[in-house]
Amino acid sequence: MMKIFLYSFLAALILSCNTKEKTTGTFATPGLGISKDSAFAGSCPYLFQAADGTTLISWLRDVSDTQAVLCYAIAENGADFGPTITVPGSDNAYPHGENLPRVIKTPDGKTLATWGASNPNPQNPYSGIVYYSWSLDNGKSWTDPQTLSRDTNSIDQRYFDIEILKDNTVGVIWLDNRKNTDREGSSLYFAAFDDNNIPGNEKPIDATCCPCCRTDLFVDKQGNLHTVYRKIINDSIRDIVHAVSADNGKTFSAPERISPDGWVINGCPHTGPAIAQTSGGLSFVWYTQGNGSGVFYAGSKDNGKTFSKKEPVSAVPSAKHPQLAIANTGEQLTVWDEGALHGNRIGLEIRSADGKKRQTGYLTDSTSYASFPVIKAFGKGFIVAYAGKEQADDEEKIFYKIIHPL
Numbered sequence: 001m002m003k004i005f006l007y008s009f010l011a012a013l014i015l016s017c018n019t020k021e022k023t024t025g026t027f028a029t030p031g032l033g034i035s036k037d038s039a040f041a042g043s044c045p046y047l048f049q050a051a052d053g054t055t056l057i058s059w060l061r062d063v064s065d066t067q068a069v070l071c072y073a074i075a076e077n078g079a080d081f082g083p084t085i086t087v088p089g090s091d092n093a094y095p096h097g098e099n100l101p102r103v104i105k106t107p108d109g110k111t112l113a114t115w116g117a118s119n120p121n122p123q124n125p126y127s128g129i130v131y132y133s134w135s136l137d138n139g140k141s142w143t144d145p146q147t148l149s150r151d152t153n154s155i156d157q158r159y160f161d162i163e164i165l166k167d168n169t170v171g172v173i174w175l176d177n178r179k180n181t182d183r184e185g186s187s188l189y190f191a192a193f194d195d196n197n198i199p200g201n202e203k204p205i206d207a208t209c210c211p212c213c214r215t216d217l218f219v220d221k222q223g224n225l226h227t228v229y230r231k232i233i234n235d236s237i238r239d240i241v242h243a244v245s246a247d248n249g250k251t252f253s254a255p256e257r258i259s260p261d262g263w264v265i266n267g268c269p270h271t272g273p274a275i276a277q278t279s280g281g282l283s284f285v286w287y288t289q290g291n292g293s294g295v296f297y298a299g300s301k302d303n304g305k306t307f308s309k310k311e312p313v314s315a316v317p318s319a320k321h322p323q324l325a326i327a328n329t330g331e332q333l334t335v336w337d338e339g340a341l342h343g344n345r346i347g348l349e350i351r352s353a354d355g356k357k358r359q360t361g362y363l364t365d366s367t368s369y370a371s372f373p374v375i376k377a378f379g380k381g382f383i384v385a386y387a388g389k390e391q392a393d394d395e396e397k398i399f400y401k402i403i404h405p406l
């Protein structure tokens with residue numbers, strides 16, 4: 001049985017839009033060696049791996065208690081990240097760990113930045129809006145920020161995700177207030193950026209989605225376009241569903257429930273699902289309090305027609321915000337956050353390509369305050385980024401750990 005051990009170079013560095021103030025400390029966790037730096041406040045890390053092998057990390061640097069500016073940096077060939085780039089016009093970004101800002105690089109070398117902002121209005125004082133901006137010269141200059149939809153009836157756009165489609169264009173999904181039903185929830189919309197770098201042919205995929213949970217858009221090796229999200233079923237159940245498109249987003253299958261959790265909750269749990277693909281099929285991780293509490297895993301070998309029985313990743317009821325990545329070896333890593341003895345910690349689970357659990361551990365200790373982890377392959381290993389504090393009253397910072405498998 002192959003096991004992966006985290007060793008040696010597990011670097012926790014911090015990025016900011018300013019020069020770093022460094023204070024280094026260490027702590028010991030079984031099987032882990034971790035070093036830490038600290039810097040200025042930041043939140044909402046996101047990771048993206050481009051087709052040319054470069055990795056982008058983006059995050060928000062605080063401007064005020066309710067606004068921030070979008071920053072990112074680029075790493076090439078598994079090396080460390082280069083200088084910080086700030087996206088102009090993004091200083092209205094609203095920090096939210098489920099509505100993560102994103103910076104990606106397209107196969108033809110363009111850079112796309114997307115972020116959420118507040119959009120209070122008479123219909124809904126808590127509405128949000130999603131902006132995007134393009135750079136065609138590696139971040140030197142940017143287009144003026146625009147909203148995803150030009151429809152003036154679209155006054156609430158949130159909880160979005162973006163992905164490179166099989167034709168190398170960019171697809172985007174988001175939760176929107178526009179819907180053709182009086183039933184509770186938001187609509188899930190899809191659009192693809194056209195040759196003029198504008199989202200076009202937008203269409204609703206579903207009209208009864210949980211309005212405050214992260215969505216996930218994913219393209220598999222065959223070019224199929226998948227989306228997973230939390231749906232409101234029978235007016236009261238909030239379970240995770242999956243829909244797939246075989247025609248680049250022109251049509252989607254009817255949503256299928258990944259697991260019959262039957263979670264009845266009059267509110268939004270603010271924790272969405274994640275999807276990935278191994279040689280054994282599709283993998284899903286999500287949070288529920290229906291038929292068990294915590295983070296769970298399930299697989300599908302037939303492109304989402306049927307799903308395996310769910311298995312616990314972490315049975316701690318407070319375990320939330322799972323993210324998933326696949327190793328070059330085919331093994332799959334899930335990260336999440338959960339309450340600990342005196343704080344919040346980041347967990348990590350390793351499964352084989354066919355879903356067998358290999359190892360479970362923690363990347364942070366039980367007295368730190370760490371949340372909203374994200375994970376991607378990085379060189380021959382992985383990179384995990386998360387928001388964290390060493391003390392409850394500290395400013396929030398962005399940490400990332402580069403993990404090399406043995």
